[in-house]
Amino acid sequence: MSGAAEFQTIRYAVGERIATITLNRPQVRNAQNSTLILELDCAMRRAAADPQVHVIVLAAAGPAFSAGHDLKAVVGQEAPDAWRQLRRTPEGRLRHERELYLEKCLYIYNLPKPTIAQVQGACVAAGLMLACMCDLIVAADDAQFSNPVLRMTGAGVELLVEPWELGQRKAKEFLFLGDPIDAREAWRLGLVNRVVPSRDLHGAAQELAETIAANAPLSVRAAKKTVYLAAERSRTEAWAEAERLWEPVYLSEDAQEGPRAFRDGRAPQWRGR
Numbered sequence: 001m002s003g004a005a006e007f008q009t010i011r012y013a014v015g016e017r018i019a020t021i022t023l024n025r026p027q028v029r030n031a032q033n034s035t036l037i038l039e040l041d042c043a044m045r046r047a048a049a050d051p052q053v054h055v056i057v058l059a060a061a062g063p064a065f066s067a068g069h070d071l072k073a074v075v076g077q078e079a080p081d082a083w084r085q086l087r088r089t090p091e092g093r094l095r096h097e098r099e100l101y102l103e104k105c106l107y108i109y110n111l112p113k114p115t116i117a118q119v120q121g122a123c124v125a126a127g128l129m130l131a132c133m134c135d136l137i138v139a140a141d142d143a144q145f146s147n148p149v150l151r152m153t154g155a156g157v158e159l160l161v162e163p164w165e166l167g168q169r170k171a172k173e174f175l176f177l178g179d180p181i182d183a184r185e186a187w188r189l190g191l192v193n194r195v196v197p198s199r200d201l202h203g204a205a206q207e208l209a210e211t212i213a214a215n216a217p218l219s220v221r222a223a224k225k226t227v228y229l230a231a232e233r234s235r236t237e238a239w240a241e242a243e244r245l246w247e248p249v250y251l252s253e254d255a256q257e258g259p260r261a262f263r264d265g266r267a268p269q270w271r272g273r
Contacts, residue, residue, distance in 0.1 A: 009036040011061070012043045017054040017213040018206065019047035026062025031070035032126050040130075041104040048111055051272065054213040054220070056111070057205050058134055059118040065143070066127025101126075108133040112221045114212050118205040119143045120198060124180075132161045135224065137191065138205045139183040140198040145191060148178035165191050216258060217272045218249045 011022040021043045023030040030036075047053045060066060108115060108130070117131040120140040125147050131137050147162065162171035166189055174181070183195045196204040212220060222245055229238040229245070249255060254270050261268035 007039045007043065009033070010039045010043055012046070014047075014050065014053060016210070017052065018057060018209045019043075019050065019053045019055075020057045020059055020206075021047065023058075023060040023066060026060075026064075028070060029064035029067035029122060030060045030062065030127070031067045031072075032130075033070040036070075037101055037104055041107060044108055044111065048113060054113065054217050055209040056113055056115045057118055057209050058108075058115060058130065059202070059205070060120065062121075064121035064127075065117075065119045065123040066130060067122050068125030068127050105129055105133050112224070113217075114220055114224060116205055116209055116212075118201060119145075119192070120201055122146075122180075125149050129161060132165055132191075136193045136208065137186075138194045138196065138201065138208060139186060139192040140201040141183050141195055142198050143183040143186070143192075143195075144180040145183075145186050146178060146180035147175060150175060151178050165189075214267075216249075216254045216268070216270050218252055218254055222246050222249050 007024075009023070009025050011020075011024050013020050013022075021040065023032075023036065023040070025031060025033075025036060044056065047056045114136070115134040117134040117137045119131055119137055120143055123131055123143060123145045128145055128147055131145075147159075149159075159175060162174055165171075166174060170189055181189070181191075183192065186192045187195045194204060194208070225245055226238075226242050229241050232238075233241065253273050254268075257268050257270065
């Protein structure tokens, strides 16, 4: 397994077709400061560009996935944060810190490769945002999901995440109350895909990633885009766009390799082309 030692607030490792990116500020329950967000963005882009990576797992060190934004950094109780330093640059002067954060979250959401959030303990506010940007969520049975943002500050487009995931009525209850829901309730509501004992969390996420990584990579990426088409466009528009999206997959080398491997009784050797 290879790693990247230059990161301060995350760990990055690549194994067999799987990149695992681990939030690594357990002393503050992986609260997100600007350094973590910028490093996470860098790691996601690295994994997206690596042809050996087929699936990305987002994990967290310690007992919590993420307690949300690092509020001490926000109110200036810590050393000046990188957001402020970034604004001194020409690019920083053109973009507000918040816009940069949302841009980097949307990058995860729009990644062509499938992503899995591996969640344990507290998954709060901006932590929930990160988890929901991933395609799938595997939760430990001790996971707690909440977004108490209405109790302390304003919010914005982040609140779109809850209706997408929960539906309007449950989203309003979830946001208005700000109370946490446990992993089983999150599964019942469709927020998470699987709930497993805490001791099995890493293995369950890796097993899911390995299963996905064994599929034809071009087809997996096209399938992800097709799901978005179904959610965001009319049926007629989505039908036409899906045909255009899948045409290069039908014409690829992998489209021939799949039937050949089935005929020969062997595992397919995908080339991603």
